[in-house]
Amino acid sequence: MNRRSFFKEVARSLTETGKEVIYPLFENDIEKIERAADVLQGISWYPVDHLSLGYGEQMISGRLVCFFFDGQKAAACGKECRECHEMAQWIAYDQQLVCPGCEKSFSFREKGGSLNLAIYPVKNEQQKWWVGLPDKGVFSDA
Template identity: 35%
Template structure:
């Protein structure tokens, strides 16, 4: 083996060793940073559903007593506040037409065509431990 090849192999091997030693520490630090960020932003993560649970295309769920509109597009879970931002009434969901509508102010949104005059507030969703969780910030929901 040539000297240059030997030093290349030693450098690569040393890098892999250092990486394997420090990787758990870095992973732990990333989890700590995520926890601190959630706390500083005031985000609480509430279980939404199991990842094996079947979900229609569009559904209204009550999470911790709050209405949440949940939609599954391909393998992407999305969630929105289920209270009308204009008049604070609970939004009605039509799974047949994939629409949501406020029966008080008559504003609506169609998820198939992605248009409408109802501006929904998106909520953060993450997948942890074989379950979807929804991020709720104090003050996001109002009565």
């Protein structure tokens, strides 16, 4: 092995060792930053019961939350229309939520619509689904 190859190998080895030593430190910092962001946004994370394919509803922390799960990704929203405060109805054949009061609709497949619902973040950690709900007294559209 010539000198140049030797130094390349030493540099690569030191870089890999540095990554292995430093990564846990950054991982903890990233988790702290995520928790701080959640506190600043007024979000608390709650575990979700088993999600089945398609549409479902669950009562979480006193809120009725609608879920749509396609097998890999999940989406969550509130069921109350923010404009007329009616409870949206799930129309299975159209695969959308429709407000009976103002007749606006929201589609999970198109990720939008004219119906103004509270959209909640969803994450999958440690093989469990979690939904982020606004803390009591914190407005979700602030």
